[in-house]
Structures are given as C-alpha cells and as structure tokens.
Amino acid sequence: MTNINYDYIENYIRGLVPKKEGHLKEMREYALENHVPIVEEETEEFLKFLIYMKKPKRILELGTAIGYSSSVFFNASKSVEYIKTIEIREDMAEIAKKNHEKLNLNENIDIVIGDAAEVLENINEKYDMIFIDAAKGQYEKYFNLALKNLEKNGIIICDNVLFKGMIANQELVIRRKITIVKRLRKFLKDIEENQDFISSIIPIGDGVLLIGRKEDE
Ligand SMILES: C[S@@+](CC[C@H](N)C(=O)[O-])C[C@H]1O[C@@H](n2cnc3c(N)ncnc32)[C@H](O)[C@@H]1O
Known part of the structure; x- marks a missing residue:
C-alpha cells in the first residue's frame, strides 16, 4: 500500500474498478x-477519466516502463492520436515495444530510448498532455524543460508526488530517499507558489499533481 490513504479506502476503490482483461x-x-x-x-482510473473528459490528441510521457500507462492512455479516448514515451532502460523499452505491438499500438506510440531530460531538450513539438513518471528526483527539471512542449490549455500530470507518504510525513522518510523527498517537496512548493500556473495535488494512488498554465481568459 502507498501510505497515502487508508488501506480500506484503497481496497474499496480497487474492488469497484472493473477487472482487467486480455493483454x-x-x-x-x-x-x-x-x-x-x-x-x-485507482490512478489509472482517474487518468482515464481525465483523458476522456479533456480529449487530448497528443500525449508525451516520461517513463515508459513496460508500456502499460501509454497503452491505457491511448485507449482512454478516441481523441488520442499519438503518444511519444521516453524510457532510459533499453530492456524496458524492448518489452514496451512488444506490448504495444501485441495491442496494435506501435503505429501510434513512439518509444524514445534515452534520459528524459536529455531527450526533452531536443523535442520541439507540442503536446496536449504531458505525463511525468520517470526519475522522481528530476521532476522540477522535467517540468521546466517540458513547458515549451505544452499546448495552450494543455495539462501536465506528475505521478508519485506524495512518494509513499514520505513527502508529508517525516517519520516515513527512508534515509536513502532523502534527496528525492527534498526535491519533490521543493517542486510542490514552487508550483503551488507560482502564479503562472494552476495546480492541485490529488491524494490518490501515490499522489498525483495536476498542473495547467494560466492562459488569458
Ligand atoms: C514508474 S516507472 C513508469 C511506469 C509507467 N509510466 C506506467 O505507469 O506504466 C518509471 C520508469 O522511468 C524510467 N526512468 C527512470 N529514470 C529515467 C530517466 N532519467 N529518463 C527516462 N526514463 C527514466 C525507469 O526505468 C522506469 O521504467
């Protein structure tokens, strides 16, 4: 469990989520x-809901792993046309590629192998949704780099921002995670204080941060 919610709440919500099928x-x-x-x-269900309601066409993901979230995102709404996802580990990217092939998604999802920050520096195209889920200690860097890629009225979503409860409760902090915890706390504070953005921390799963740029209304 994630130390974010009571176990009985998480178990209850997970019990309601329809059972997964197939691949x-x-x-x-x-x-x-x-x-x-x-x-x-429960985060998956929440993000599917957001995608269905917000109807992004293009999604950029940092942190592919086995290609699970990118597969879910593509199927969350017919609006989604293209996903680019970045993964540092070649073995993971290979598994993700095979998974996307099995789901017939390889035409619409590109996997880029490399360090997310380095890859981001060379990406110039715009995205309606940017999902940050790579190295937790680098979120603020990713956020700053990815801003140039955010479409008007686009949304940036960061997963695991409450990091197993460690961000909110010092007693839960594991020594070897101290740097990540400090950096995530700084990122959350900076975002909350930045008047150019509107943001909200949702205590679901491992903590989800939603960020939008304030546009002229
Ligand atoms: C939490 S997992 C991603 C999970 C995936 N988004 C999902 O929900 O199906 C984080 C992934 O980020 C990758 N990663 C870690 N550091 C990275 C970096 N600097 N650049 C790109 N990917 C990185 C890890 O190898 C790992 O596969």
Whole structure:
C-alpha cells in the first residue's frame, strides 16, 4: 500500500474498478511479478477519466516502463492520436515495444530510448498532455524543460508526488530517499507558489499533481 490513504479506502476503490482483461491484465501481472512500478489502479482510473473528459490528441510521457500507462492512455479516448514515451532502460523499452505491438499500438506510440531530460531538450513539438513518471528526483527539471512542449490549455500530470507518504510525513522518510523527498517537496512548493500556473495535488494512488498554465481568459 502507498501510505497515502487508508488501506480500506484503497481496497474499496480497487474492488469497484472493473477487472482487467486480455493483454492489459497480463501486463499488470507481469509488472507485479517482476517488481516493475506501474501506475496504481485507482490512478489509472482517474487518468482515464481525465483523458476522456479533456480529449487530448497528443500525449508525451516520461517513463515508459513496460508500456502499460501509454497503452491505457491511448485507449482512454478516441481523441488520442499519438503518444511519444521516453524510457532510459533499453530492456524496458524492448518489452514496451512488444506490448504495444501485441495491442496494435506501435503505429501510434513512439518509444524514445534515452534520459528524459536529455531527450526533452531536443523535442520541439507540442503536446496536449504531458505525463511525468520517470526519475522522481528530476521532476522540477522535467517540468521546466517540458513547458515549451505544452499546448495552450494543455495539462501536465506528475505521478508519485506524495512518494509513499514520505513527502508529508517525516517519520516515513527512508534515509536513502532523502534527496528525492527534498526535491519533490521543493517542486510542490514552487508550483503551488507560482502564479503562472494552476495546480492541485490529488491524494490518490501515490499522489498525483495536476498542473495547467494560466492562459488569458
Ligand atoms: C514508474 S516507472 C513508469 C511506469 C509507467 N509510466 C506506467 O505507469 O506504466 C518509471 C520508469 O522511468 C524510467 N526512468 C527512470 N529514470 C529515467 C530517466 N532519467 N529518463 C527516462 N526514463 C527514466 C525507469 O526505468 C522506469 O521504467
């Protein structure tokens, strides 16, 4: 469990989520068996809802892992035409590519192998939704780099921002995670204080941060 919500609340919500079928079910099972961290089930439902309501055409993802979230995002709304997802580990990217092929998504989802920050520096096209889910200690850097890629009225979503409860409760902090915790806390404070953006932290899954740029209304 994630230390964000009471276990009984999480279990209740997860119990309501329709059971996965087909290859997505196999991907979840693979992730569990092989300790690959993928989007929490209740976060998945929340993001599917957002995509369905907001209807993005183009999505940029940092942190592909086995290609689970990108597969879910593509199927969340007919509006989604294209996803670019960045992964540093070649072995993960290879698994993700095979998963996308099995789901017939490889024409619409591009996997770029490399460090997300370095790749971002060379991406100039715009996206309606940017999902940040790579190295937790680099979120503020990713955010600053990705701003140039955000479409007008686009949304940036960051997963795991409450990081197993460590961000809000010092007693939960594991020593070797201190740098990540400090950086995430700084990022959350900076975003909340920045008048150019509107943001909200949702205590679901491992904590989801939603950010929008204030546009002229
Ligand atoms: C939480 S997992 C992504 C899960 C995936 N978004 C999902 O929900 O199905 C984070 C991934 O980011 C990758 N990663 C870590 N540091 C990275 C970096 N600097 N650049 C790109 N990817 C990175 C890891 O190898 C890992 O596969």
